[in-house]
Amino acid sequence: METIAPLWLWLVFVTFVIVALFVDFVVLKKQGAHEVSVREAVNWSLAWVGLSLLFNVLFWFAIRDTTGSTAIANEKSLEFLTGYLIEKSLAVDNIFVFLLIFTYFSVPPAFQKRVLMIGIIGAIVLRTIMILLGAWLLDQFHWILYVFGAFLILTGVKMWWAAGKEESxxxxxxxxxxxxxxxxxxxxxxxxxxxxxxxxxxxxxxxxVVALVGMTDVIFAVDSIPAIFAITKDPFIVLTSNVFAILGLRAMFFLLQAAASRFHLLNYGLAIILVFIGTKMMLIDIYKIPVAVSLGVVLTILAITMVWSSKTAPNT
Structure with a gap:
């Protein structure tokens, strides 16, 4: 499993995650059980996105200094950004299922924060194992890319047909x-x-609830992890973009919880993204779609779907 990231950057990343989780837990403990307001969710969401972008800047400088090439640094940082956006987008589907679980079990709003925090830690550990295993398999068996691609296309089609249907x-x-x-x-x-x-x-x-949230994330990881391998095979980029997307999942949950009805068509967009990424994987040996093009496609699909959702949202 080859990676372009130097050892010191791995150490910086691990240290950052540990510190971030520690600070989050300390804040959580001091605040106690309470209902998260939209303002608090917005502030935390902006903070996590800002930290993710800041890390990408550090990553850019690290790659430029390691390789001596600005072009390579641009390419790798763009891979991180694209992977981060894809993981962040696919996390929306997790959130809708989390909403279903919390509603089904009538989880008091004051308790939801702790459940999600525990779920995030479990997701980081499990996804790290799955990513390293996936990177090793791809390194040993190139044909697995085609399996991942076909799986993503089938998942996207299934998601499209399931979108809008009542879940239970x-x-x-x-x-x-x-x-x-x-x-x-x-x-x-x-x-x-x-x-x-x-x-x-x-x-x-x-x-x-905690057990179901953990199981749900494992199931969705089977979709999202192959998706990012279509962008890059570097385990460092795959892992970091995944983890940074997960770290902001709790804040993103409370943000979307307040606006879930306004994005009722978002799953259609996610389905198209999965089909696009799966197709990109299937064509990898024939034509490699540039990362910038992939980023543009994902952004365009998300923008169109969100605008479409807001224009057709119920009671608006």
Whole structure:
């Protein structure tokens, strides 16, 4: 697994993630359980996006100094930006499912913040493992690119047909499995994952929610990780763009939660993006679509879909 990033940049990235999570946890603990306002969500979203762009600037300087080439630095930083945007876009689908889970379990708004924080940590660990494994497989077996490409195209088609349809957790196999394994209380006990009823220790609904959020992210990672490998095979760029997108997921959730109805057609755009990226993968040995073109296509699709959504939003 070859990467263009120097060792010191890996260390900077790991240190940044640890510090960011620590600060987030400290702030979370000081604030306690509370409902996140739209203003707070906007501020945190801007902060995470700003930090991601700042890291990309550092990445650009690191690659330029390592290779001595401005052209290579431009190309690699553009790959990071494109990968980040794709992961951020596909995370919207995660958020809609998270909304469904929180609604189904009637999770109090004050508890949602902690659930998402735990889900983010789990997502970072699991995605790191999946990305490193995926990079190794691509390094060993080039034909897996075609498998990833076909999978993304099929996923995009499936997402298009499922868009706009009423979703339900009643037939969710993961939920059925959890209910068979764990006895669950009918009531929340603050932010606790376990409670005692009739002298017996049982799980609270909050533990079920955390487990489902974690499982959901793993499922969506199977879509999003192959998508970024269509942009770059460098494990550093794949990992960093993924992690930075995930770090801002909690703030993005509360931001979109307030405006979910205004982006009711966004899944159609995401479906088209997946088909485009899958096609790009399938054509990799015939014609390599430039990263700048990919970035432009993704931005255009998102812009059109969001404008289309806002113009046709219910009650507007």
């Amino acid at each position: 957790l009643e037939d969710n196999p993961a939920l059925k499995l959890l209910r068979k394994i764990l006895p669950v209380s009918q009531h929340y006990d603050g932010e606790k994952f376990w409670t005692v009823e009739n002298g017996k220790k049982i799980a609270t609904p909050l533990l079920m």
